[in-house]
Amino acid sequence: MQSNFPVALTRLIHHLMQLPGVGPKSAVRMAFHILNMPEQNVNDLAEVIKKAKSDIGFCKSCMNLSETEICSICDDYKRDQSIVCVVESPRDVNAVEATNEFSGLYHVLHGLISPMEDIGPDDLHISELLDRIDSSKIKEVIIATSPSIEGEATAMFLAKLIKPLGIKVSRIAYGLPMGSDLENVDEVTLGKALSGRQEMS
Numbered sequence: 001m002q003s004n005f006p007v008a009l010t011r012l013i014h015h016l017m018q019l020p021g022v023g024p025k026s027a028v029r030m031a032f033h034i035l036n037m038p039e040q041n042v043n044d045l046a047e048v049i050k051k052a053k054s055d056i057g058f059c060k061s062c063m064n065l066s067e068t069e070i071c072s073i074c075d076d077y078k079r080d081q082s083i084v085c086v087v088e089s090p091r092d093v094n095a096v097e098a099t100n101e102f103s104g105l106y107h108v109l110h111g112l113i114s115p116m117e118d119i120g121p122d123d124l125h126i127s128e129l130l131d132r133i134d135s136s137k138i139k140e141v142i143i144a145t146s147p148s149i150e151g152e153a154t155a156m157f158l159a160k161l162i163k164p165l166g167i168k169v170s171r172i173a174y175g176l177p178m179g180s181d182l183e184n185v186d187e188v189t190l191g192k193a194l195s196g197r198q199e200m201s
Helices: 007-016 026-034 039-055 092-096 126-135 149-165 187-195
Strands: 081-088 103-108 140-143 170-171
Touching: 007 081, 026 126, 039 092, 081 092, 092 187, 103 126, 103 187, 126 149, 149 170
Parallel strands: 081 103, 081 140, 140 170
Antiparallel strands: none
């Protein structure tokens, strides 16, 4: 990106453009907004970003984002320990929680199987899921990946691994638009998809 801006400003714009959905014009607007912020606010923003990066890791059980070794959902004894909902990302956990239709536990894969992007099963947190099934009293695994080609491929792969273990494997209902992400689906539709889940053959 060529400009007559000072080097420090150009660097800021360049880094802002690395954020998803931020193009050159948006990055310039954001950069100028930051320059016009009070210095204390800028320092607070920088500190919050650094702290989020350093303090947030993965829950050892479900792989969701957490500031503690075990996240608050896994640590809640009131939740149904026999059901695990498998999702693609931590954002999907929030989407499912917003429906108030699910009271079990989660497992976050952090991606989907996608040969086109060179993402295979070993690149996802599938082995951790199998370890949980082997060492706990899980009776049902709900696969809540998106209704995309990658989401379906991942669901089929998981079902083939898990069903032979004697665990019920179900898939959220097909009321979701093809190719949609769970985080973009409204709570009512997602809630119905969960409650209408069907066992995979």
